[in-house]
Amino acid sequence: MAGSRITIKDLAARMNMSISTISRALHDHSSIGEKTTAEVKKLAKELGYFPNSVASNLRRNKTHTIGVIVPRIDIHFHSHAISGIEEVAYKSGYYVTIFQSRDLLEREIAITEILQTKMVEGVIACLGLETKECTHFIKFNELNVPLVFYDRVSKDCNASKVIIDDFEAAFKATEHLISIGCKKISHIAGCQTTDIFKARLEGYKAALTKYNIPIDEKLIEYTSDLSYEEGARCAKKFLSLETLPDGMFCANDYTAISAIQVFKKANIHIPQDIAVVGFSNYPISRFIEPTLTTIDDRAFEMGKAAAKLLIRQIEDKDHIISSETIVLKTDLIVRDSTNRGII
Amino acid sequence: MAGSRITIKDLAARMNMSISTISRALHDHSSIGEKTTAEVKKLAKELGYFPNSVASNLRRNKTHTIGVIVPRIDIHFHSHAISGIEEVAYKSGYYVTIFQSRDLLEREIAITEILQTKMVEGVIACLGLETKECTHFIKFNELNVPLVFYDRVSKDCNASKVIIDDFEAAFKATEHLISIGCKKISHIAGCQTTDIFKARLEGYKAALTKYNIPIDEKLIEYTSDLSYEEGARCAKKFLSLETLPDGMFCANDYTAISAIQVFKKANIHIPQDIAVVGFSNYPISRFIEPTLTTIDDRAFEMGKAAAKLLIRQIEDKDHIISSETIVLKTDLIVRDSTNRGII
DNA sequence: AATATTTACGCAAACGTTTGTTTTGTTTGC
């Protein structure tokens, strides 16, 4: 700020013209002569003029800004999603303002209020863990600002969504274990009040059922947060069974990795004794030993899809779209933790 | 947008008062009666009024926004730095708009221009790899908008900086290896046109010198990008020496990890045969086997420090500060890759 | 009771643009 910024007025004064002429010249309006247009632009460049987009936004009632709410920026999944969002937004001439809810409902609500005052043209959000209902988002509906949720979405909110098919992904993962010969497949499950983790459990069960493998609740361990520590705990639990499972599908990579490390310490070989599939394809899954078979979470694509969808809705003058749901295909990435060689 | 947003005008009409009174009431101005103030606020809440910060920003010539330029959001280091920035900014009532240069100079320049039009009050940036000089940043000086670089900084730009002492960190890392008995310490170095990697090499050399260990160029491997693949290449090079080094300091964690994996495959034990120290404390360093001794890069703290410094400068009316440099303390995190038990 | 002071509010300009309407001056058609 401060400094002495050149405005359109200054240009007008220097050229002995009206400010409207300057404005139109800078926008190549047809009603301004070529010569004048050129001169104005030349002067603007000379004086280092930059348009004041705050003023422009006010007048045009457009900010070309989209607000993004994520639980935490520093989680791999979200930073990749944001990266995708930013990439699409930048190319379409939109700007991205990011807020972290830190999984706090109070903060999430405060952020939605800030976003209203900022006149963002659209909002992309991933709900925080505390968020059970989302009345704080309905004001965006009222204001006609498009809203897109990704990954963690809310059923009872009228908004567009971008998700992966967790059920199908879990099904695929489990099916893969079966295809390499596993008969007794365990599962480390996430918090069952969260839809995505519920879906992963269901997908696991469905795959077993399809192949006539009975579902054994003793082979399912529930965790609250899928942390590294929880993974170790579950692994020890499985070790204490009469017979060790010969396959394991984990609802995320952290638990898979820590379980693997526990197994290795117990002198159990992976994938020979027990094959393991994770979920999310964290960077680390490529580096541990053995490298981890996992489901790619499509974070970057999810961000891109969310941004594209949002921008489409922003620019859809007719506001004909009420909501739209995009389900992304997932990829099973087969690595050494399920590679038993030729079968 | 669209919709029908309630403005201060609407409130004024409903209350049969002037807009200035409304504005003042909403800001608890002393010249407005208590009763009126209360009534105005009540009505505002009823009608769901939200201030239009675009208009406010224009009038007050303040945006309370800081622009952030990072090479990539989805790199762990940067997402953590951003997280720190956002945390501090949020608490101080500032908003954060993020741009990725993707290490492209052209894009970095374009972003600086966008930031000018957006009237941001301050800028935090980490330079892209292509950026050798930074004339595109001097306009911020001219406009009196404070500028803080972090991590990758530029010498020839008049701006504040937040960095870690790479020299000292590398010195500490190397000294640690010496302290556990290493006599022949190798180094995997980064691109020597980047200051931070140069400093790490220098720190390594200085530690050797201090303890009268001759510097042996054969023990130093230079890489262009410190990639996982490069790490493996360097490790093989060291394996081909007549005698294997008994310690290794790597300029980042990726090379350390891939080198460790190469060593393990060659049946070399870590840390008994060769102790390894990385740099940055990537999350993965806690999970690999053995867990990796490394230097914490202080990403989050760096972001916080940058934001605090920037905001201080923004709010320093006198513009008395020209520039300031903060050097953060680093931490050596000792893990199993250098844990030889009692010495 | 007259003046001074305070309280509570209104008026109007300003922030830097954009844009519908008007004005001025030039060209065209006949």
Added chain:
DNA sequence: GCAAACAAAACAAACGTTTGCGTAAATATT
């Protein structure tokens, strides 16, 4: 040579706030 048509540029209002100044009524001071 005069109306009509057009091109080029000016006028002025508007976007939603904030804020210096003015003013009327209410209260305090003598």
